[in-house]
Amino acid sequence: MTRFATRWTLVPALLASAWKQLVSNSLVYIAAITVLQGAVAVIALPLIRWLFRSAVGAAGLRGLEMSSVITLASTPTSVVLLIAVVVVAFIALSFQLAALVLMSTRLQSGLPVTVAGLLADAKALGRLLLRPRSAWLVGYLLVVLPLGNFGFASVLTQAIAVPSFVSGELLKSTTGTILYVLFLLGLALVNARLVLTIPAFVAGEARPLRTSWRMTKGITLPIIVTVSAIILLSTVLISATLALSLLPTALADAVWPAAAPAVASVSLAIAQVLTFLLVGATTAALVSTTVKLYRVGTDWKGPAGIAPIEPESNVASNQDFRRPALLAGATLVTLVAGLSIVNYPVMEALEAHPDTLILGHRGFSGGGVENTIPGLEAAAEAGADLTEMDVLQTKDNQFVVMHDVNLQRLTGQDLAVADLTLEELTALTVTDLAGHSAVIPSLRDYVVRAQELGMPLLIEIKTHGGESPDMVELLIGELEELQAMDNNMFHSLDKPAIERLKQLRPDVYAGYIFALAGVNLPPTTADFVVIEEASYTSGLRDDARANGKGVFVWTVNAPAAQRQMLRDEVDGLITDHPDTALIARNDIDSNPGLTGRLIDAIDRFVVIN
Template structure:
């Protein structure tokens, strides 16, 4: 009988040695690179933001224009995909963004490598590296790595951040729906686990490509091999670095608010100015914290590559590293020169902080206004009953919501029920579809949610009558499952008129056709168009307001809608900071699963609110803490 000994990792790759080794490497990068590396990081964010973002925006507007649209709607997206010219613009946009992100992150890794080698951040060397990277980025073999950097890394926020990809995320309306069932939660968690694992397993591909000149596809394969045994150590070290950054961010929030809190107590008239200056300092410091984490992670990845070089067949190779005597690159620094440098660095940090502080003064003054924002319960209030049921409606009314948002679907026999899902799988554990069952069949079915609530599916008639009894106005969504009758909108209007409830409520739909048909049939109704994806501008429509998904909401869309005389509602806004941010923006309405929270926040805002509270919201909005 023979036994096979399990191969052991080299001593330098053992978990107990590797974790502290990676952390030391990251810290050494920050210690040795200091403010110079942070300047490189800041430039790597500012330049794409100033040059690439406007180019991407212009290319997207050209894609829209080629499809005969000027704003993003479901119809506009369909039109763009059907237009060869629009598709060409979109493809070019993706190429520009992919190359910009890849170059941005690769340059950061190269800069960190220069610091690790003691070569300093000499512009000549960085320029030569930049030109070399630009050539290699255009080769076909780079595409797998580019897609990893452009999609996988932003989705998981795996310690490498770019202003060009910060909006790439799973939309809240998708994740929110998944989290409303056990099965959906498992699917969502599994996706995050797989994506996060992939992000870490391929994380060494960037230094292999940028520093050692390994082609993109091969760099990914080598990274997967190198992290096969070191994955736990990389995860532990990365988690430690992220935790340290979060603690630094929390400390920044506290230190930012304290001076304004003191002003609130001692001299309230000066609180707005103090808050503005504190916010400017926090913005600069927040960038430094984010940059430090990125550079720290880059140092860890380069250290892990160096330790794996023999296993990867790269031992003794220097790739495209430019070998120059360290002494020639880093002459001795005198004490007086250090003092001058420190003074210049301090000035370089203080000046932009002061400029931002002056810019922030009108921002802080503007936060004195009382929000006019309406609070709408999303499908009722899930804290008191199943969504789109009468118990959920009554719970929302008891919470004090201004309106309740609900969904109406047509049944097989032409009736209407309050229901969001086209299938009964999530709420009733049944395989039937709403479109295949009659009104009486559907209203006899019991639905249950993840909180243990149970109720029956209500007919539209019963739901509307219960809303009237509770004194609760409704935002009724015309929800489509694809099997509606041709006179769907006419039948809905007739049923609501028979209940004397048509003009007492307002309406919206994801379908531009249905929203505008309803507006055409009854011009006096208040009708909205719902946008699952927005951007650029408000769409041209006869609808009175737009309902924008939270991830797609932008000030540009809001201002465009207001300029067109349309109100702006945002859905589904559930995060505490997101709710307060929308209230501060004074959007016309927020649709939320937590109406009690939004109502409490709204009532606390206004002229009598401490400036420190307003500053907290501004910090959480303008300073990104990773």
């Protein structure tokens, strides 16, 4: 990178280059982003969904859950179809990014962007993708890049993220927090070092990952700063755009409520289109930046078939695209009109008076340690409708309220619940990161206090592998003695435990927890299903209700996600923050206007990353 005086001159130089490219060739980039993202959404994504559904069906499954993953992985036809899913996703994503790199190279070289030139580039790109060594890019494109959220957006990767229940659990301990922060920092570092992978791949490098790693040595931090600056500017522009899109609906709510649904539908459509363009511009800016950086380091003139680089002053301008601009404008207007029609029933369907139950997850950690009596009392004080809590069997076949099978996180001691008696466990003190402390409660003490508070419970039957064969029977016996079977609910990740509970007490309201759910919900004798937030879809909700099942979702902590579940009127929302969920429910119930619905619809339907 010797063309820059110092490594920190990279930042302004790259930002200036990206800005120049976007301004000079905005119509070209808009057209390219629209075509590429549209092709992925219309062709690749439906094909991937069909292949995945076929893979699940080939294994004889109605839907996917954690316990059926082994069945899926051991069915040859399913494995072949799953490999096809990966191949299609890889080809679509790599072609999308590589095509933008090729186009950016042409623009920076002062070459015309013509249909014939793009087709020639696409043919050359196809040959590159067919090389066996291209397979090394799969992990980078489908795991490292989307997890790092490095700004290269695609409809294929928007759902790839660390599940909130995983990050949430890690953040509940000092060690977990440190590990999670290190993981995020490591992702940022790896993404910065591999940011030139696609330009190197398109340039025909034999080992593009290694090439990028070598070329970015010593300039990692400037790269992170540059990418962060582009993403920050994009976020500000998108936030301003979304805020402005609310004004017409707020005005309609105030002066012409009858027209508010139509106005909100059009406003949502405009927000969707403008955000799509801004996200596309962000990707284009990042691609332009990486191409510039790669060219500076290698004097790259592009793949075979592209003419030598000309001075950047010869870059094609928007004046060459007046006719395409008219076509693009007409397309955008048509798109807004079509989305407005689609959005109208969606806006009307968003629930304005939700009856969703709010459940404090393991109590309320804002006032006490999880699964302790102070945490239970805090949930009651916050106004939660129910408290969700966990039960484990002790060494002497008693029951204790505890989530972790090992007590290291909360007591600092490497002790297993299965190895301790009830007396030994209830003598231990647990402490959380907020500084709350309390003793581990027995099931009996916890239930009695809940009854005194008038707080119904959702009791999770947890297993550690050392339970007695009659564990469920013993649990029922203790709760019946406390007269606590009829007024509380039950759920578990352990399917046999729930089926045994329903067999012995078919009258109780019991649920089956899905840590992973896909396609449809597998059969269960449970009365309701509990779906992890990352797996939840309105399709799964509808499938459950069509089969007479209630729908609970866990662990929903982000305010926007809480409002989404409330708008969907799921039966139960399990959260670490019942206070914010209750505020959201009251707000939705007391403000039935379309502005509030539009805000929640934007949070749900406007894809930003």
